[in-house]
Amino acid sequence: TAKGLRLSLDGQGVIRRVEEGGVTVSAAGKSPAGLLVRDVTLDDPPALVGGTISKTGPGGRDVRQVTKLAKLGLAVDATYRDAGQYLEVTGKVADLRGADRAVTVYLALPVGAGAWRWWDSAATARTVADAEGEFAYLERGMQFGLNGLHSKYPLGAVTLPGKAGLSLAVRMDEPVVHRIGYSPKLQLFYLALDFGLVPQKTLKGKSLAEAPFRFLVYPHDPQWGFRSALQRYYGFFPEFFTNRVPADKQGGWFVWGQMQKMAGAKEAGFRCHWGPGGAEAIKWDNANGMMALQYIEPELYQQTMGDYTELPSREVALERLRKVAAGDEAELAKYEKLSYAHSYVPGKWVREHSAREAMRVVSQATLNSVSYGADGAPALGMGKYPWMGESKLGVIFPCSLDPDIPQGKGWFCREVFLETGLQEMAAAGCHYDGIALDSFGGYGQYGRANFRREHFQYVDTPLTFSATEHVPVIAMFTASVEWVRDLAARMHDRKLVLMANCSWGGTPGWLTFTAPYLDIFGAEAPAFADPDFIRAIARTKLCTDLPYKPVDDWQLQRNLLHGIFPGHGNKPEYMAQFARQFSDLAQAGWEPITYATATPSTVRVERYGRILVLHNPTDAAVEAKLKLDTAALKLPPAQAERTVPLEAKGTVVVQL
Numbered sequence: 001t002a003k004g005l006r007l008s009l010d011g012q013g014v015i016r017r018v019e020e021g022g023v024t025v026s027a028a029g030k031s032p033a034g035l036l037v038r039d040v041t042l043d044d045p046p047a048l049v050g051g052t053i054s055k056t057g058p059g060g061r062d063v064r065q066v067t068k069l070a071k072l073g074l075a076v077d078a079t080y081r082d083a084g085q086y087l088e089v090t091g092k093v094a095d096l097r098g099a100d101r102a103v104t105v106y107l108a109l110p111v112g113a114g115a116w117r118w119w120d121s122a123a124t125a126r127t128v129a130d131a132e133g134e135f136a137y138l139e140r141g142m143q144f145g146l147n148g149l150h151s152k153y154p155l156g157a158v159t160l161p162g163k164a165g166l167s168l169a170v171r172m173d174e175p176v177v178h179r180i181g182y183s184p185k186l187q188l189f190y191l192a193l194d195f196g197l198v199p200q201k202t203l204k205g206k207s208l209a210e211a212p213f214r215f216l217v218y219p220h221d222p223q224w225g226f227r228s229a230l231q232r233y234y235g236f237f238p239e240f241f242t243n244r245v246p247a248d249k250q251g252g253w254f255v256w257g258q259m260q261k262m263a264g265a266k267e268a269g270f271r272c273h274w275g276p277g278g279a280e281a282i283k284w285d286n287a288n289g290m291m292a293l294q295y296i297e298p299e300l301y302q303q304t305m306g307d308y309t310e311l312p313s314r315e316v317a318l319e320r321l322r323k324v325a326a327g328d329e330a331e332l333a334k335y336e337k338l339s340y341a342h343s344y345v346p347g348k349w350v351r352e353h354s355a356r357e358a359m360r361v362v363s364q365a366t367l368n369s370v371s372y373g374a375d376g377a378p379a380l381g382m383g384k385y386p387w388m389g390e391s392k393l394g395v396i397f398p399c400s401l402d403p404d405i406p407q408g409k410g411w412f413c414r415e416v417f418l419e420t421g422l423q424e425m426a427a428a429g430c431h432y433d434g435i436a437l438d439s440f441g442g443y444g445q446y447g448r449a450n451f452r453r454e455h456f457q458y459v460d461t462p463l464t465f466s467a468t469e470h471v472p473v474i475a476m477f478t479a480s481v482e483w484v485r486d487l488a489a490r491m492h493d494r495k496l497v498l499m500a501n502c503s504w505g506g507t508p509g510w511l512t513f514t515a516p517y518l519d520i521f522g523a524e525a526p527a528f529a530d531p532d533f534i535r536a537i538a539r540t541k542l543c544t545d546l547p548y549k550p551v552d553d554w555q556l557q558r559n560l561l562h563g564i565f566p567g568h569g570n571k572p573e574y575m576a577q578f579a580r581q582f583s584d585l586a587q588a589g590w591e592p593i594t595y596a597t598a599t600p601s602t603v604r605v606e607r608y609g610r611i612l613v614l615h616n617p618t619d620a621a622v623e624a625k626l627k628l629d630t631a632a633l634k635l636p637p638a639q640a641e642r643t644v645p646l647e648a649k650g651t652v653v654v655q656l
Contacts, residue, residue: 025164029187033110073097086218094210101197102465107215108190119226121532136181143449145177148467152509156180157229165220167229175478175513177464196463196472211462227592240516241539250586253544253567260284268572269579279428293436298413301366301397304340306390317395325363339389348424369399369409372452401483404458434497446508450474477510488517531562540589554649561615595629612654616646
């Protein structure tokens with residue numbers, strides 16, 4: 001590659017050496033490296049793909065590897081290609097038995113003995129492995145993938161200090177269930193992709209008996225580790241990180257009602273108005289530089305059972321859904337009396353059709369789209385929900401948003417709910433600036449597997465397999481990615497932005513694959529659970545939280561470290577004291593490489609252009625000693641060091 005990275009393969013496809021700039025970074029060690037494949041229904045370890053190795057492509061610069069593994073009943077066709085700034089290994093794995101399969105494909109690089117560091121994030125490197133003797137940064141408890149594990153970041157990095165840095169990555173526009181890890185015992189740095197294969201085709205003619213794969217390999221600067229790996233990834237794919245929110249619209253999250261009724265809302269830095277209360281509220285937003293965002297909760301259907309005094313059975317709840325979808329007059333007569341039954345369709349659509357027809361259409365869309373569990377029955381949650389009205393009893397149906405499901409929930413959200421709402425406000429003499437996606441990935445949706453086989457025909461993303469049964473399933477997040485990709489193409493063409501409420505007790509890893517299409521990331525919580533992750537996948541895009549109640553003063557100031565605008569619930573008068581600083585950081589834009597280090601090492605440093613933000617997470621005041629790379633920061637050599645006092649849990653903004 002342009003960075004001098006070279007993989008040396010032998011005649012069996014084993015990666016013998018990794019070189020950078022003509023120097024061997026690592027060589028084959030205890031375990032064979034290269035492309036490997038595993039049938040996860042067996043107890044056998046991953047097997048080297050092997051096969052035939054040949055030169056191909058222009059000038060014979062690429063290497064093709066083709067094999068049929070008779071014992072496993074699988075075929076692999078892969079190509080190693082120089083993509084300029086990185087090496088790319090692309091191909092497909094295919095079933096040869098005409099059966100359902102659960103398969104993992106690996107790319108493993110040899111990493112010899114040495115003091116290699118694994119990076120969990122831009123801020124955390126480790127040399128001590130986990131209980132299994134490996135290094136990885138994973139989500140756990142998924143219903144899909146090997147052991148229910150899934151990597152959060154699109155990339156992983158290992159660094160040999162002062163000598164070398166290696167990175168493995170997937171593309172953020174190619175949703176996949178993946179795991180990136182480093183095994184010192186096996187001396188391998190690997191990226192694993194989990195696929196489900198079935199002997200059928202999609203409606204678009206794509207075979208589901210095979211799955212495409214792509215691995216990216218590239219070096220990074222060992223001085224900056226994960227930060228350098230991120231910086232290089234941004235350079236490969238700038239289109240994933242396009243910031244569509246103008247600088248003067250960057251600001252905090254305000255929910256519901258009329259913003260004009262809050263004294264000092266604009267001075268506090270609020271800019272994102274989520275679900276404004278009617279045309280007059282939107283007109284004020286339009287006139288005062290706010291972003292009015294049309295509310296929708298797309299992935300779920302919440303069916304009220306408010307006329308029941310005790311929680312009904314699953315069968316009763318499903319029977320109501322079926323009857324309303326079928327237009328049963330007796331059921332509709334009961335259902336339309338319930339307040340929450342009128343929540344899903346804008347008034348304009350109801351006026352043009354009827355409330356009953358609205359209820360029928362959304363119920364039928366839910367029947368078409370509801371996901372199934374391993375038992376072959378619709379997945380649903382039942383309980384008391386404060387917003388449901390009457391007895392507050394209700395049922396929540398998780399739905400596939402796949403835009404190709406005919407008359408499905410994805411279609412309903414886009415064509416019935418959103419389009420009608422946009423038209424309604426335009427007719428009232430005002431306009432929305434974007435769409436507000438509530439509970440996006442919430443209620444367990446981000447980790448849910450869909451066992452409903454009739455949905456397989458609509459997928460554009462490869463299937464995966466279930467964590468427990470090891471049978472082909474749809475990772476539900478992939479359907480939502482397909483839908484939000486389609487929605488983004490439509491809305492961005494109209495200069496509208498997309499905001500998602502997407503972080504609660506955790507900041508889920510599926511956001512890696514939605515990030516290219518979202519413009520604003522919201523955490524309905526006092527803080528993002530994983531701010532390093534959200535800032536990495538958002539890059540310079542707007543992030544904001546929603547605490548509902550004021551957070552401690554130090555915590556609001558800590559938001560400056562990751563450039564996360566404080567939201568509704570905080571004290572407006574206190575927010576106003578820092579509004580200019582948040583705005584300055586947003587306009588400067590976050591940069592992963594700080595070109596600055598601090599002592600003590602507990603002090604966090606982040607950079608926004610020529611602005612540094614320092615945070616002391618400890619309960620004791622410290623004097624932070626900053627060392628600056630004056631050449632990289634274009635500063636006079638005399639400014640290479642400075643001292644910054646930090647209070648306990650204090651945050652300071654330093655203008656360079």
